[in-house]
Amino acid sequence: MAKPLSLDDLGEALSASPFHQFLGLRLLRAERGLVEITLPFREEFVADRDHAYLHGGVIASLADAAACFAVIASVGYDVPTIDLRIDYLRPASRGDLRALGRVIKSGRTLAVADAEIYNHDNAVIAVGRGLFSTKV
Amino acid sequence: MAKPLSLDDLGEALSASPFHQFLGLRLLRAERGLVEITLPFREEFVADRDHAYLHGGVIASLADAAACFAVIASVGYDVPTIDLRIDYLRPASRGDLRALGRVIKSGRTLAVADAEIYNHDNAVIAVGRGLFSTKV
Amino acid sequence: MAKPLSLDDLGEALSASPFHQFLGLRLLRAERGLVEITLPFREEFVADRDHAYLHGGVIASLADAAACFAVIASVGYDVPTIDLRIDYLRPASRGDLRALGRVIKSGRTLAVADAEIYNHDNAVIAVGRGLFSTKV
Amino acid sequence: MAKPLSLDDLGEALSASPFHQFLGLRLLRAERGLVEITLPFREEFVADRDHAYLHGGVIASLADAAACFAVIASVGYDVPTIDLRIDYLRPASRGDLRALGRVIKSGRTLAVADAEIYNHDNAVIAVGRGLFSTKV
Numbered sequence: 158m159a160k161p162l163s164l165d166d167l168g169e170a171l172s173a174s175p176f177h178q179f180l181g182l183r184l185l186r187a188e189r190g191l192v193e194i195t196l197p198f199r200e201e202f203v204a205d206r207d208h209a210y211l212h213g214g215v216i217a218s219l220a221d222a223a224a225c226f227a228v229i230a231s232v233g234y235d236v237p238t239i240d241l242r243i244d245y246l247r248p249a250s251r252g253d254l255r256a257l258g259r260v261i262k263s264g265r266t267l268a269v270a271d272a273e274i275y276n277h278d279n280a281v282i283a284v285g286r287g288l289f290s291t292k293v
Numbered sequence: 294m295a296k297p298l299s300l301d302d303l304g305e306a307l308s309a310s311p312f313h314q315f316l317g318l319r320l321l322r323a324e325r326g327l328v329e330i331t332l333p334f335r336e337e338f339v340a341d342r343d344h345a346y347l348h349g350g351v352i353a354s355l356a357d358a359a360a361c362f363a364v365i366a367s368v369g370y371d372v373p374t375i376d377l378r379i380d381y382l383r384p385a386s387r388g389d390l391r392a393l394g395r396v397i398k399s400g401r402t403l404a405v406a407d408a409e410i411y412n413h414d415n416a417v418i419a420v421g422r423g424l425f426s427t428k429v
Numbered sequence: 430m431a432k433p434l435s436l437d438d439l440g441e442a443l444s445a446s447p448f449h450q451f452l453g454l455r456l457l458r459a460e461r462g463l464v465e466i467t468l469p470f471r472e473e474f475v476a477d478r479d480h481a482y483l484h485g486g487v488i489a490s491l492a493d494a495a496a497c498f499a500v501i502a503s504v505g506y507d508v509p510t511i512d513l514r515i516d517y518l519r520p521a522s523r524g525d526l527r528a529l530g531r532v533i534k535s536g537r538t539l540a541v542a543d544a545e546i547y548n549h550d551n552a553v554i555a556v557g558r559g560l561f562s563t564k565v
Numbered sequence: 566m567a568k569p570l571s572l573d574d575l576g577e578a579l580s581a582s583p584f585h586q587f588l589g590l591r592l593l594r595a596e597r598g599l600v601e602i603t604l605p606f607r608e609e610f611v612a613d614r615d616h617a618y619l620h621g622g623v624i625a626s627l628a629d630a631a632a633c634f635a636v637i638a639s640v641g642y643d644v645p646t647i648d649l650r651i652d653y654l655r656p657a658s659r660g661d662l663r664a665l666g667r668v669i670k671s672g673r674t675l676a677v678a679d680a681e682i683y684n685h686d687n688a689v690i691a692v693g694r695g696l697f698s699t700k701v
Binding site: 446452472474475477478480483484485486487489490491493494507509510511512513514516 | 581582583584585586587588608609610611612613614616619620621622623625626627629630643645646647648649650651652653656
Binding site: 375376378402403424426428 | 647648650674675696698700
């Protein structure tokens with residue numbers, strides 16, 4: 158079985174994706190099956206005319222990355238997302254976001270992982286759950 | 294009850310969002326409870342090192358926009374996303390995407406809408422379903 | 430590749446499950462990737478004190494069976510459910526239900542299928558979407 | 566605001582439902598926003614010909630009840646399920662199940678709650694997440 162990537166390796170893998178570069182994702186922490194990722198605010202993330210709230214798609218992208226990298230931090234290789242569900246709990250006003258990704262179950266062919274998205278006041282603004290393919 | 298926005302109004306509302314501007318979303322068609330939206334390819338959408346596939350977050354963002362605007366095309370005003378689910382059916386290789394958004398049920402407080410995402414070969418690469426708040 | 434089961438075979442497979450026998454599920458129609466199933470009303474299905482509405486768990490069970498058997502009607506063998514999502518659109522008042530199951534995508538390892546649940550007035554009361562393992 | 570029901574009140578509310586009576590659901594524990602419920606094994610719950618595994622619909626019903634009653638234990642009145650998602654992590658072999666329901670967010674109109682389903686060996690066999698209407 159592949160050994161889990163180091164924090165440096167994982168951070169590099171996260172940044173290797175052009176979309177993650179646009180989002181500005183940065184890996185803060187990685188343990189087996191757990192990661193913490195930040196998304197620094199950008200004007201392009203804003204959803205509405207009044208420039209008050211972040212777009213749900215940005216939050217879904219962060220949730221996908223956090224859940225996915227939690228699995229990568231468990232199995233040690235890249236895993237495609239099979240499905241993803243997001244519950245938006247509060248509007249996300251302008252500011253940085255932070256995501257905690259956590260593996261719920263990791264098996265030989267599938268893994269389930271959760272993501273919690275926090276705003277700059279450390280309130281949970283969304284929760285996500287994703288299914289990933291761990292087949293090599 | 295508010296009257297549905299015109300295609301021009303809806304197209305403008307779609308483009309008023311800075312994140313939609315980054316994505317380059319364009320409204321192709323709008324009827325009551327149905328919209329068609331394109332996402333022209335950009336290098337920033339790519340997920341992986343090898344620059345072969347679009348990121349799931351981009352696809353989720355397009356699905357959210359399509360389902361959301363299908364509801365807007367039904368109720369006539371902006372509606373926040375409550376939750377969103379995406380099933381990725383095939384890898385989305387480089388190229389433009391197209392989304393069909395369709396209202397399944399629209400009530401006084403909640404609406405459910407579906408999104409189908411097509412690649413440039415008109416194959417469905419993902420399906421999404423969202424719940425939206427229609428309360429005024 | 431296994432050949433799809435006949436309507437008789439599928440109906441028998443549906444009834445072989447003790448839980449389906451409790452539910453009283455009956456197969457009305459089966460084509461490749463499409464099934465229609467009925468759930469005749471039983472007092473035990475009722476959710477509330479006032480005996481007015483069917484329980485969401487009964488509706489979820491019917492949706493699971495319909496989506497699952499749509500996949501079975503496509504691949505020709507039993508498939509375990511990996512995940513399931515249900516949107517309840519209207520309260521289901523006392524009476525028989527009918528479900529339409531339809532395959533969205535069937536691949537070598539995974540299949541996605543939808544279910545629509547109708548009440549005795551042919552109104553859609555719920556929609557479901559499930560992911561199934563098609564690996565042999 | 567209504568005061569949370571007592572454990573006795575909640576247990577009675579749980580059993581008032583004919584479908585819960587069929588399932589044999591019993592409330593073990595209730596705190597604000599948290600409940601624990603058991604489902605004693607019955608032959609009717611079995612999914613397959615070989616009588617080895619419990620049906621996913623039974624597990625979904627238990628998850629719905631646990632998440633729903635966690636919300637009831639927070640708001641103090643009955644709440645309809647808007648949508649529900651279940652991830653099946655392991656086959657549930659014959660035996661009693663136990664569910665933990667936990668409120669994630671409870672607001673004036675909507676609440677999100679999670680359910681974890683354990684088998685008789687205390688292994689998590691499924692996780693669920695539901696959205697409930699808390700509007701009075």
